[in-house]
Amino acid sequence: xxxxxxxxxxxxxxxxxxxxxxxxxPAINGYSDLANSNVVAIDxxxxxxxxxxxxxxxxxxxxxxxxxxxxxxxxxxxxxxxxYYPDLPKGYQLTQNPPEECVxxxxxxxxxxxxxxxxxxxxxxxxLEEDAAQMEHLYxxxxxxxxxxxxxxxxxxTTPCLHSADDAVAFLEYVRAIYQYCNISExxxxxxxxxxxxxxxxxxxxxxxxTKVEIKNVNSFSGVRDAINYEIKRxxxxxxxxxxxxxxxxxxxxxxxxxTTITMRSKADALDYKYFVEPNIPKYxxxxxxxxxxxxxIPELPYERKEKYLNELGLSSYDATIxxxxxxxxxxxxxxxxxxIDAKEATNWITVNIVGYMNKNDLSLSxxxxxxxxxxxxxxxxxxxxxxxKQAKEVFFKVLEEKKEPSNYISKENAQISDENELENIIxxxxxxxxxxxEQYKSGKTNLFDFFVGQVMKETxxxxxxxxxxxxxxxxxx
Amino acid sequence: MMNKSIEELHxxxxxxKITSKxxxxxxxxxxxxxxxxxxxxxxxxxxxxxxxxxDNLLSGIPFGVKDNYSxxxxxxxxxxxxxxxYIPFFDATAxxxxxxxxxxxxxxxxxxEFGMGGTGTTCHTGIVRNPWDPTRMCAGSSAGSACAVAxxxxxxxxxxxxxxxxxxxxxxxxxxxxxxxxxxxSRYGLFAFASSLDHLGVLxxxxxxxxxxxxxxxxxxxxxxxxxxSSNINLTNSLTGNTNGKKLxxxxxxxxxxNYPNASDELKKHLCNFMDKIKLIKDxxxxxxxxxxxxxxxxxxxxxxxxxxxxxxxxxxxxxTGLSFGPRGxxxxxxxxxxxxxxxxxxxxxxxxxxxxxxxxxxxNQERYFKNAxxxxxxxxxxxxxxxxxYDAVILPVGTGVAKKLDGDADMLxxxxxxxxxxxxxxxxxxFPSITIPDGFIDGLPVALNITGNCYDDANVLNIAYxxxxxxxxKNQIAKEVK
Numbered sequence: 034x035x036x037x038x039x040x041x042x043x044x045x046x047x048x049x050x051x052x053x054x055x056x057x058x059p060a061i062n063g064y065s066d067l068a069n070s071n072v073v074a075i076d077x078x079x080x081x082x083x084x085x086x087x088x089x090x091x092x093x094x095x096x097x098x099x100x101x102x103x104x105x106x107x108x109x110x111x112x113x114x115x116x117y118y119p120d121l122p123k124g125y126q127l128t129q130n131p132p133e134e135c136v137x138x139x140x141x142x143x144x145x146x147x148x149x150x151x152x153x154x155x156x157x158x159x160x161l162e163e164d165a166a167q168m169e170h171l172y173x174x175x176x177x178x179x180x181x182x183x184x185x186x187x188x189x190x191t192t193p194c195l196h197s198a199d200d201a202v203a204f205l206e207y208v209r210a211i212y213q214y215c216n217i218s219e220x221x222x223x224x225x226x227x228x229x230x231x232x233x234x235x236x237x238x239x240x241x242x243x244t245k246v247e248i249k250n251v252n253s254f255s256g257v258r259d260a261i262n263y264e265i266k267r268x269x270x271x272x273x274x275x276x277x278x279x280x281x282x283x284x285x286x287x288x289x290x291x292x293t294t295i296t297m298r299s300k301a302d303a304l305d306y307k308y309f310v311e312p313n314i315p316k317y318x319x320x321x322x323x324x325x326x327x328x329x330x331i332p333e334l335p336y337e338r339k340e341k342y343l344n345e346l347g348l349s350s351y352d353a354t355i356x357x358x359x360x361x362x363x364x365x366x367x368x369x370x371x372x373x374i375d376a377k378e379a380t381n382w383i384t385v386n387i388v389g390y391m392n393k394n395d396l397s398l399s400x401x402x403x404x405x406x407x408x409x410x411x412x413x414x415x416x417x418x419x420x421x422x423k424q425a426k427e428v429f430f431k432v433l434e435e436k437k438e439p440s441n442y443i444s445k446e447n448a449q450i451s452d453e454n455e456l457e458n459i460i461x462x463x464x465x466x467x468x469x470x471x472e473q474y475k476s477g478k479t480n481l482f483d484f485f486v487g488q489v490m491k492e493t494x495x496x497x498x499x500x501x502x503x504x505x506x507x508x509x510x511x
Numbered sequence: 512m513m514n515k516s517i518e519e520l521h522x523x524x525x526x527x528k529i530t531s532k533x534x535x536x537x538x539x540x541x542x543x544x545x546x547x548x549x550x551x552x553x554x555x556x557x558x559x560x561x562x563x564x565x566d567n568l569l570s571g572i573p574f575g576v577k578d579n580y581s582x583x584x585x586x587x588x589x590x591x592x593x594x595x596x597y598i599p600f601f602d603a604t605a606x607x608x609x610x611x612x613x614x615x616x617x618x619x620x621x622x623x624e625f626g627m628g629g630t631g632t633t634c635h636t637g638i639v640r641n642p643w644d645p646t647r648m649c650a651g652s653s654a655g656s657a658c659a660v661a662x663x664x665x666x667x668x669x670x671x672x673x674x675x676x677x678x679x680x681x682x683x684x685x686x687x688x689x690x691x692x693x694x695x696x697s698r699y700g701l702f703a704f705a706s707s708l709d710h711l712g713v714l715x716x717x718x719x720x721x722x723x724x725x726x727x728x729x730x731x732x733x734x735x736x737x738x739x740x741s742s743n744i745n746l747t748n749s750l751t752g753n754t755n756g757k758k759l760x761x762x763x764x765x766x767x768x769x770n771y772p773n774a775s776d777e778l779k780k781h782l783c784n785f786m787d788k789i790k791l792i793k794d795x796x797x798x799x800x801x802x803x804x805x806x807x808x809x810x811x812x813x814x815x816x817x818x819x820x821x822x823x824x825x826x827x828x829x830x831x832t833g834l835s836f837g838p839r840g841x842x843x844x845x846x847x848x849x850x851x852x853x854x855x856x857x858x859x860x861x862x863x864x865x866x867x868x869x870x871x872x873x874x875x876n877q878e879r880y881f882k883n884a885x886x887x888x889x890x891x892x893x894x895x896x897x898x899x900x901x902y903d904a905v906i907l908p909v910g911t912g913v914a915k916k917l918d919g920d921a922d923m924l925x926x927x928x929x930x931x932x933x934x935x936x937x938x939x940x941x942x943f944p945s946i947t948i949p950d951g952f953i954d955g956l957p958v959a960l961n962i963t964g965n966c967y968d969d970a971n972v973l974n975i976a977y978x979x980x981x982x983x984x985x986k987n988q989i990a991k992e993v994k
Contacts, residue, residue: 078835079830079836080831081601081603081700081702083699085733113826117832119845123829307869309822309823309872312705312707
């Protein structure tokens with residue numbers, strides 16, 4: 034930890050993935066493997082094109098602003114941010130500016146830390162804008178994919194109110210969950226749907242902010258954590274050495290490979306974006322009834338679900354946090370409950386096995402073959418004694434690996450032996466072959482009981498029903 | 512045949528006195544003659560195909576399209592080298608509407624590069640000459656359209672108007688130029704110059720033809736958020752010629768000859784002719800009154816226009832990088848490639864305007880120039896709206912006289928005439944319906960007056976223009992070269 038007072042502000046860009054069309058054009062808003070396929074003339078800035086605002090994107094922005102307790106303006110309009118770059122075909126980006134005119138102005142959100150304490154993040158603004166095209170820079174050439182050009186982009190700007198990398202990441206994770214819960218975006222970093230800029234400064238005390246350094250285009254939350262920690266170390270070290278003047282107001286880039294930040298441009302080179310009102314979109318009044326309607330239809334948010342899990346289902350805070358973090362996991366869990374799986378049982382399977390498997394293999398839930406119905410099928414087979422929990426786990430991983438229905442792995446041959454007569458025969462044979470151990474057990478070495486259980490399991494290659502086995506052994510030995 | 516009105520041609524077509532094919536052939540032949548003499552076109556469509564004649568007045572009749580309209584499969588350059596080989600893959604809505612009406616495009620007309628100019632001399636294909644006097648300009652930017660309609664190539668050609676780009680060339684060429692209320696015609700597919708000022712419209716030889724054409728161009732368009740539903744307006748049917756109780760006004764500061772010390776003979780004749788026409792209008796039962804508008808406000812029109820139009824233009828034309836369309840520039844990085852494309856592609860006049868536009872938008876200048884210009888725009892619009900509370904329309908002379916000489920005697924302009932020269936721009940500031948009609952001749956060259964009314968009041972404005980046109984002798988005139 035730095036001995037200095039750290040101040041962090043975040044800009045979180047989240048691509049909206051849940052509209053049919055782009056934010057100002059009728060092109061499909063969707064992921065495509067084929068470059069430049071979801072494109073119309075508007076996205077490429079051909080002469081004569083005009084923007085048309087996507088009402089659904091505005092609805093989503095208003096919903097997000099509401100969740101953030103932000104003020105929603107009376108009128109909606111957009112501004113042009115002018116600059117030249119090959120990924121910006123019109124030569125300007127349609128966005129919102131200044132903060133008081135954005136779809137969300139001010140606001141706050143309370144975030145829970147892992148240790149159960151909470152902190153408040155103040156929002157400067159939330160604005161709706163269009164994404165640029167995607168560029169890939171090859172050795173001696175660059176290629177442009179316009180599929181992304183014009184995709185709705187929600188940019189959330191916090192005030193400089195955060196003080197640690199952990200808090201910053203906790204905030205980002207929670208906001209990402211909100212985007213998912215509100216069905217605005219899958220908010221998948223792997224698809225590049227979430228990108229962050231970080232503003233960071235250090236100072237002797239909390240009265241005066243130090244020199245602000247901006248780190249651009251950090252594309253994962255672990256990157257945000259590492260970039261912040263690196264930057265704190267870099268700035269602190271310079272300050273320690275009495276070289277704080279070398280920390281200048283500038284824009285830096287997070288370089289994932291080297292794990293460092295690298296100067297991009299200084300404040301003096303900052304671009305003048307020459308903002309002005311987009312004349313092709315008439316300023317229009319947002320119907321207060323519509324806003325009310327949107328606000329009345331905000332879906333259940335992650336913390337609300339967490340509350341429910343704690344109070345109604347009696348889950349631990351730790352488990353509930355894991356479940357709500359990703360909407361797809363929480364939805365999976367709730368699907369399990371609907372199928373009648375016990376809440377704690379479902380929690381264990383999901384938090385330990387499914388999430389563990391996802392993390393280990395870097396998968397998202399949509400890539401997991403095992404559905405809640407399949408999980409239910411496996412658990413039913415434990416409960417009716419067809420398989421043991423150990424076998425259930427084997428079936429579980431086979432389903433995941435081989436992507437086949439669990440019924441393929443639960444059959445007569447490997448079914449659990451619950452037939453008392455059959456087990457009794459096996460037990461009798463074992464007892465006959467181990468007279469010494471019986472002697473010792475009877476003279477008080479009761480922990481030898483497990484030895485007998487083990488022998489039965491060995492004989493049946495684990496298929497013996499453990500409960501019946503134990504019952505029978507007690508009957509014979511005691 | 513092509514000197515006839517739309518209704519006359521339609522009758523002939525309907526009665527099979529003439530075929531659409533014959534009209535096209537004649538129009539194409541005239542196009543080539545006009546091209547040789549006046550250089551009015553970027554493209555002549557020799558393979559234009561006839562269509563079935565329907566009950567639509569425009570069906571089967573040839574027309575011209577300004578080259579800043581996006582026309583699918585047909586070269587559309589905006590008269591700029593930056594788009595010298597650009598063939599669009601989509602149609603401008605207004606053009607599409609005309610084609611759906613059965614109209615037949617026979618050429619694309621030359622213009623000042625991207626509409627940024629008032630002379631018709633900055634087209635990448637060269638100067639457009641005035642058919643009344645080839646040593647003079649047509650004015651611009653719809654120079655080719657004005658030239659061709661005046662020369663009788665067809666009854667109408669489309670135009671666009673950001674400052675006065677339909678109404679000024681119409682005046683210099685002795686024809687009618689009409690831009691309706693902002694948003695009545697969709698701008699989708701029009702190469703943007705200054706979006707908040709850009710209007711589409713038409714150049715014709717009569718008010719009725721203008722009404723017929725705009726009736727077919729207009730309509731709400733889901734691709735243009737600034738367009739509005741005008742389905743309850745039928746301009747053609749509104750031309751009753753009944754102007755009982757109509758009131759017009761003219762602005763003293765612009766029309767009074769005493770306001771111009773050292774006025775040229777031409778200016779004197781122009782204003783005198785205008786006042787004669789005012790008298791004629793009054794004599795025919797329309798009330799016309801003189802009003803006064805603050806001279807300072809009038810003097811601010813031109814600079815307000817320059818600031819707003821240049822600012823929007825510099826942003827609108829940032830898409831012209833030569834990266835995804837247009838000739839690719841040379842260079843080792845994207846900045847050099849874009850620079851090379853734009854350096855080679857744009858004329859010096861446009862570059863000057865980009866510099867102005869960029870300057871007034873800069874953070875440190877925006878308040879002083881761009882924001883103030885918007886405030887003055889608001890003041891001017893409010894001033895005109897105040898006039899519209901009392902009057903149906905404002906009637907004013909167009910410019911300071913006849914078409915100007917190409918060899919540049921700009922310094923012979925009379926003193927203090929800027930406001931008179933540029934007042935049509937207020938029509939763009941407010942998005943007002945505005946129509947220019949010829950009102951006389953000075954030494955064999957046409958001059959004009961303009962009628963501008965309140966937004967959405969197009970039918971009324973056109974009907975007044977229709978009435979005034981009928982009081983004079985300049986309807987359907989074809990240019991005759993003066994000696």
